[in-house]
Amino acid sequence: MNRFLGILAVVGEDGTIKVPLDMLQTAGIKPNSKVELFSDTSNLFVRTAEKFCDICRTNTNTTSVGNQEICKPCLDRITQAAQEKSQTEAE
Incomplete structure (x- = not known):
């Protein structure tokens, strides 16, 4: 149906x-x-x-972060890398 x-x-x-x-x-x-x-x-x-990620140059929906336009996959990778770095520094 x-x-x-x-x-x-x-x-x-x-x-x-x-x-x-x-x-x-x-x-x-x-x-x-x-x-x-x-x-x-x-x-x-x-x-x-008109919306391209400033990191991977993909034409997609982006989020403004400072003066950068960043797509969700790139933002997720940045977030994950930051979390991993925080965990490494805490150990």
């Missing part, structure tokens, strides 16, 4: 689709920002093309 979890949009004659602003905001996409579109055989994906 497939449950519908989104909204219905109509593809215009010129191929455009209107996406509600609140859905874009939820995804972290602001008006006039650049987005990346990609698809597979049954899905179309949209993501911001």
Whole structure:
């Protein structure tokens, strides 16, 4: 059983689709920002093309840490390394 979890949009004659602003905001996409579109055989994906991790350069959601934009995997690695260093120093 497939449950519908989104909204219905109509593809215009010129191929455009209107996406509600609140859905874009939820995804972290602001008006006039650049987005990346990609698809597979049954899905179309949209993501911001303006947020890159300053460490690994991956185009993904990032968190501001000081003046750096850092993705979750890099932030997790930094956190783990800091915890390991703290444990080593405590011993």
